[in-house]
Amino acid sequence: MIISMIVAYGKNREIGLDNKMLWHISEDFKNFKTITSGHHILMGRKTFQSIGKPLPNRTSIVLSNSGFTFDGVHTFNDIQKAIDFAKDSGEKELFVIGGANVYESLFPYINKMYLSEVNYEGKADAHLKELDLSTWNLNEEKYYEEILDTRGDITSPSWTFKIYNKKA
Ligand SMILES: NC(=O)c1ccc[n+]([C@@H]2O[C@H](COP(=O)([O-])OP(=O)(O)OC[C@H]3O[C@@H](n4cnc5c(N)ncnc54)[C@H](OP(=O)(O)O)[C@@H]3O)[C@@H](O)[C@H]2O)c1
Numbered sequence: 522m523i524i525s526m527i528v529a530y531g532k533n534r535e536i537g538l539d540n541k542m543l544w545h546i547s548e549d550f551k552n553f554k555t556i557t558s559g560h561h562i563l564m565g566r567k568t569f570q571s572i573g574k575p576l577p578n579r580t581s582i583v584l585s586n587s588g589f590t591f592d593g594v595h596t597f598n599d600i601q602k603a604i605d606f607a608k609d610s611g612e613k614e615l616f617v618i619g620g621a622n623v624y625e626s627l628f629p630y631i632n633k634m635y636l637s638e639v640n641y642e643g644k645a646d647a648h649l650k651e652l653d654l655s656t657w658n659l660n661e662e663k664y665y666e667e668i669l670d671t672r673g674d675i676t677s678p679s680w681t682f683k684i685y686n687k688k689a
Contacts, residue, residue, distance in 0.1 A: 522607065523614040524630045527553060528649055529637035529680070535645030536621055540571040543645060546677050548665055549637050556635060561607040562616045565623040569594065582606060584623060600626060621647040634685040640667065640678045657685040 529549055530536050537543060558578045566585040575581040575593040582603050583589065583596045590596055597603040607615040617627045628650070634657065661684040668677035 522604075522612055523633050524604065524617065524627070525614055525633040525635060526617045526624060526627065526631045527556060527635040528619060528624060529639055530649045531639050531641040531643065531645070533642060533645070534649040534651065535641065535643060535647075536619065536649050537571075537647035538643075538645045540567055542571075543643060544639060544641055544678055546637075546639065546665075546680060548677075549639075549680060549682075552637075552682065557616045557618070560614055560616055561610065561612045562618045563603055563607070563623070563627070564618045565620050568618065568620040568623070571620075580607075580610070580612075600630070604630065621649060625650050632687040634683075636683045636685065637680050638683065639680040654685065656688050658688055660684050660686050 528536065529546070531543060535543055561580040561582055562576065563582045563584070566583055566587065566589045569581065569583045569591070575591070581594045583591070583594050584598070584600065584603060585596050586598050595606060597606065604615065617623060617631065663682045665680050665682065667675050667679040670676045
């Protein structure tokens with residue numbers, strides 16, 4: 522089973538503030554939906570609560586040590602048990618969808634990364650750890666322009682989508 526990480530981060534690796542996302546990029550959301558649909562998605566309890574409900578067409582797995590439960594969600598207090606659950610269900614690609622805490626602890630298990638590098642700088646209380654890309658191959662890259670409103674203000678920042686695979 523491939524274990525993938527999917528994350529959108531700012532110039533200083535900002536990923537969230539007050540348990541919310543920092544920008545609204547509809548094309549990135551669409552991409553996220555397309556990529557993860559039909560798969561198991563693994564997240565921390567805080568990320569699940571920020572989304573608020575299980576995402577349709579996906580099997581939600583939540584990590585929690587505090588006994589968190591929610592209808593339609595599979596909760597585990599152990600990373601390996603969460604991974605085994607997806608594997609035993611026949612999953613071919615499990616997606617780790619955040620947040621900061623979970624990206625960090627799952628990183629050793631990750632063999633594919635879907636990164637959205639967002640042209641954004643601002644206050645954040647959740648950051649992605651610096652990634653050492655020397656052991657990864659860049660396999661895809663696509664640039665998306667910023668979107669402006671009628672007054673010329675940025676409503677959606679520019680971003681670059683990249684897919685990396687771990688070197689064999
Ligand atoms: N930009 C992006 O792509 C992106 C994606 C996702 C999330 N985010 C942002 O990231 C922020 C949340 O990140 P976060 O680091 O604060 O929280 P998080 O990683 O979503 O959740 C942390 C919680 O997950 C549980 N947990 C984590 N590792 C565990 C383990 N090994 N075993 C058992 N339980 C474990 C614990 O829950 P208990 O406290 O219940 O024990 C822990 O408090 C939000 O701002 C969110 O919007 C951004």
